[in-house]
Amino acid sequence: MTLSPSSAGILMAAPVLVLVAVFTLYPVGRALYQSMHIESPIFPSRFVGLQNYQNVLGGRYFTDAAWTTLRFAAVTVPLLVALGVLTALLLNESFVGNTLLRVGMILPWALPATVAGLIWKWVFLDSWGALNAGLYTAGFIDNYVAWLTTPRLAQMAVIVVFIWTQLPLTAVFLLAALQAVPAELYDAAAVDGAGVFGRFWNITLPGIRPMLVIVALYETLMAITNFDIVYALTQGGPGTATTMLTYFTWVESFKKLDFGVGSALAVLIALGSLVVILILVRAIPKGALVEERA
Amino acid sequence: MYTSTVKHLRHRLNRRGFVGTAAGAAVAAQAFLRTSRSALAATQLDFTIWNYAADIVQDNIDLFQEIDPEITVQLSDFGWPVFHETMVNRFISNTPTDVTYNGGNWLNEFAAAGWVVSLDDHFDWAAGYQDKVLPFAWQDMTYDGKVYGLPYYADTITFMYNAQALEDAGISAPPQTWEEVTEQSLQLKDGGMEHPFVYEFANTLPNVSEAFASMVFGRGGELIDEERNPLWADPESPAAQQLHWLIEAKNEHDILAVMDHETTITKAMNTGQHAFTVMFNYNLAALNNAATSPLAGQFALALMPGETHECYGFAKFYNMTQMAVDRGPEVIAAVGDFIQYFAGEVDGDYPVAKRWAVEQGLGFGQTALLDDPEVIAAYSAWVDVPLWREQLELARARRQAIWYGIWSESFHPLLGQALAGEITADECLQQSADAWNELKASVEG
Structure with a gap:
């Protein structure tokens, strides 16, 4: 028996399609179904239409968590990109210990985010954290600072830890892009009398632009879905100061056991992420990702 | 350290092994x-x-x-x-x-x-x-x-204090009421202790509402009535008073530090920076454990402050x-x-x-x-036993409801927001009562 090309194609793609259906389509479908039901172990399940969405969108907690998430992304992503470029430029230079530095700086990224959160918790702890001890011993502070129990400082702590965990990957990506920029361009620019900033602006930046876009998109998604660090470091507190959308979803689903509302939140986060990505992609200058050629 | 009881059990096991056959051991075990x-x-x-x-x-x-x-x-x-x-x-x-x-x-x-x-x-x-x-x-x-x-x-969840710190500050006896906790804390603060009261709190900690109940019990109060209605929405209730005390201690008097776990507090108390706390009673054993606590021996139990000195058991x-x-x-x-x-x-x-x-x-x-x-x-070795017995006599369990665990997950962030100054104590009380009533209505109709 001979299969037609289209049948053979379907047959060959079937295993992957089944996997996609099991691990993507079913969870998405299940989340949509749950988001329109009361789903709790202690309350009887019933269809409620869009009520869960109304409850979520009408609640102050969602708005707070959404703003906290957006603020977090707005601060961390530009910082990460800027620091990533600076770090990559440093690592791209030749100096003694360069290889060791490259290996060492990847370590924070290799750590699970929860572990990083716990390590930094010991740094920021109010009464006996390493940071307070260091600052106090050095005479910079007279009293210990409540890093994790003061809203603004706790938010700053989460930002610091997030950047600490994400910077290595960002820098490595950008370093790879830097190393792909032809060296002769720099030579030519030097001959033409271009200075350091001129070379950076006219050669380096255009050369790494596609990677900058990818890094920005990736870090935006990571910031929007940041959960582990908040869970390990602040548990959304103090109050709700560091409660972001993913943490809020977890609390609704697994602490309050309201899987209907949790699913509605998950759907909204997915849609929100999609919108943010679309906006970012639209905002990318034409040709930023692919060099156009005649 | 092994207790003699455990040694006794091991001894029994060894003795059975010496004496008998497998069948004999099985009979003995039965x-x-x-x-x-x-x-x-x-x-x-x-x-x-x-x-x-x-x-x-x-x-x-x-x-x-x-x-x-x-x-x-x-x-x-x-x-x-x-x-x-x-x-x-x-x-x-x-x-x-x-x-x-x-x-x-x-x-x-x-x-x-x-x-x-x-x-x-x-x-x-x-x-x-x-x-x-x-x-x-x-x-x-x-x-x-x-x-x-x-x-x-x-x-029980009990009130613990650093007796040495109080003595050094010229305070002759631990506080009997929450007002005295404030007074003594302010006195300690004047002496250089920035946050005399350290409070165990984290959004995800299941025992936050239990510790709160214990402090309310000290005032002779309850959290819910026999029909499982919340009592704390009444501003005159002991629960409301206690919540106001916590928020004022944190945001007005600045005598209260928040820490997220009993082990953290045990270490913090041992820095000498704090004098009072409310925790599971067994933590006093850890505080006074000379093997792990630099200030072991300085910590003592006091009856839960309040009119009745009851506590949560x-x-x-x-x-x-x-x-x-x-x-x-x-x-x-x-x-x-x-x-x-x-x-x-x-x-x-x-x-x-x-x-x-x-x-x-x-x-x-x-x-x-x-x-x-x-x-x-x-x-x-770690507690004044007659006083511990007295507190035990005053311990009582709280009234329960099916939704208590789930409600706690709403109450904790609200309390956290109040402690962080994001909402007032009254808003915290009202919103947590609303959350309770909503759950009650969902379950009881």
Whole structure:
């Protein structure tokens, strides 16, 4: 028996399609179904239409968590990109210990985010954290600072830890892009009398632009879905100061056991992420990702 | 450190091994456990705990299995802050669980859902323990008139202070009321102690609402009435007063520091930067443990401040699950033996509960241990025993509701917001009452 090309194609793609259906389509479908039901172990399940969405969108907690998430992304992503470029430029230079530095700086990224959160918790702890001890011993502070129990400082702590965990990957990506920029361009620019900033602006930046876009998109998604660090470091507190959308979803689903509302939140986060990505992609200058050629 | 009880058990095991044949040992083990179980063929029990001293739990399991080799126990431990949701998910997904730690705060929810079962329904011996268990512990293990477990430990949430710090500041006696806590804290603050009161709080910590209840009990209050209506929305209620006290202590007087776990507080108290706290009573044993605490010996118990000095008493207990029942009579019998060994009377003693009390300072629900010389000797090393007995007499369990555990997850962030100054104490009280009433209406209609 001979299969037609289209049948053979379907047959060959079937295993992957089944996997996609099991691990993507079913969870998405299940989340949509749950988001329109009361789903709790202690309350009887019933269809409620869009009520869960109304409850979520009408609640102050969602708005707070959404703003906290957006603020977090707005601060961390530009910082990460800027620091990533600076770090990559440093690592791209030749100096003694360069290889060791490259290996060492990847370590924070290799750590699970929860572990990083716990390590930094010991740094920021109010009464006996390493940071307070260091600052106090050095005479910079007279009293210990409540890093994790003061809203603004706790938010700053989460930002610091997030950047600490994400910077290595960002820098490595950008370093790879830097190393792909032809060296002769720099030579030519030097001959033409271009200075350091001129070379950076006219050669380096255009050369790494596609990677900058990818890094920005990736870090935006990571910031929007940041959960582990908040869970390990602040548990959304103090109050709700560091409660972001993913943490809020977890609390609704697994602490309050309201899987209907949790699913509605998950759907909204997915849609929100999609919108943010679309906006970012639209905002990318034409040709930023692919060099156009005649 | 090993207690003589545990040594005694090991000795018994060795002696049985010396004396007898396998059959003889089996007979002795059966008699030792007073089991109703017929011959079993290697019954495996899945046992879930929150991970407090899991090494000791495993050692107790090993001892139990040596005595009763026909039962094997598979231990799974989970973090205390996530135990509730972990267990809910295990129950929903039918992940094998035969016996589990449980507490009064979750018993109503788990029992109403049909996930855990009453001992009364399966074991004749269960009711006989009522006269042998402290009343507050028995109440905390009871749902709908039936008892659901025997105590892993039963304890109180108490007020602790650094006696040396008070003496150094010229304070002659610990505070009797919350107003005195404020006064003494301000005095200590004037002397350079920035935050004299350290408060255990984290959004995800299950015992936040329990500690709050204990402070409310000190004022002679309750959280809910007999019809399960919230009392704290009334601004004159002791609960409202206590919440106002906490918020003012943090945001107005700046005498209160917030820390997220008892182990953190134990370390913090040992820096000498704090003088007062409210925690599970067993933490006083850790505070006064010379092996780990630099300031050991300085910490003392005081009666819970307030008009009545009552405090919250509770039991954490071994609970059989519906899944165990569904596995059949042999598993039920094995769980019965397990619970009796771990919390029941064995040859006139309570070896496991006693071990927890002596080695870790955990409280106990078994009244016989109140006068046990070994327990009293161990307790005397870290607490004023007559005062501890007095506080124990004043302990009571709280009224429960099916939705208590879930409501706590709304209350904790609200309290956190109030402590962080994001909302007022009154807003916290009202919004948490609204959350309670919403859940009550969902369940009761």
